[in-house]
Amino acid sequence: MTQPMSQELWRELVPQTLARLVRRYGADQFDHCEDAVQEAVLEAHRSWATRPPDDPQAWLATTARRRYIDLIRTDRRRREREQRVALLDEPLTAGSVSSESDDALLLLRLCCHPALPRTGQVALTLRAVAGLRTEQIANVYQLPEPTIAQRITRAKQRLKEHRDAL
Structure with missing residues (x-):
């Protein structure tokens, strides 16, 4: 049975992964990057319970990047739905209607x-x-x-x- 990941390793991996995402997607996306890393860490805790991957940093970075993309897509779809609802809620005005x-x-x-x-x-x-x-x-x-x-x-x-x- 393998040893669980040490707290020191987590303290090293999480900031490195966050830095990679922020460098890739920009400082204006810091919140989304942070959320993606947190979700990746949760997934790592579930997946690595029995055996950590050979390269934990690469696994965490890849998973965080995928979670970031999912968050952005979800946010974009939510905004599009809100815009459609806003258009439906706008009062119907007609300037030259018969x-x-x-x-x-x-x-x-x-x-x-x-x-x-x-x-x-x-x-x-x-x-x-x-x-x-x-x-x-x-x-x-x-x-x-x-x-x-x-x-x-x-x-x-x-x-x-x-x-x-x-």
Whole structure:
């Protein structure tokens, strides 16, 4: 059975690995580099429990580099999702929109009123804006037609109750 890694070796390996990443990716990425090294050290503790690799520094540096790339990719995807959500949340403004488009927009905003539950918003939008029949909406949701009809009816009723807020 091999000896576990000494604290002195860890104190030597971790800063060297961090320095390699920072040198490679830049000082502005210090936080990401540090996170990647920490994740690599955790992985090393799990993987090296029975036998450390022949070259611990190379293993740790490679693993940290891979974790860094994963962190960057994950962060980029998160930012892209946030941008898409922000675009969806922006108020719809139209400078030169025809009155027909204004009517369609009004109908869409009415169907997506915040007083309606999400299921009611979607069902009512599919019915009023997309022009689907109740039967078609029920088929998409894989629900009985009376259930969808009830959602639409309740959504319309709630819009009546909140007409002052419209």
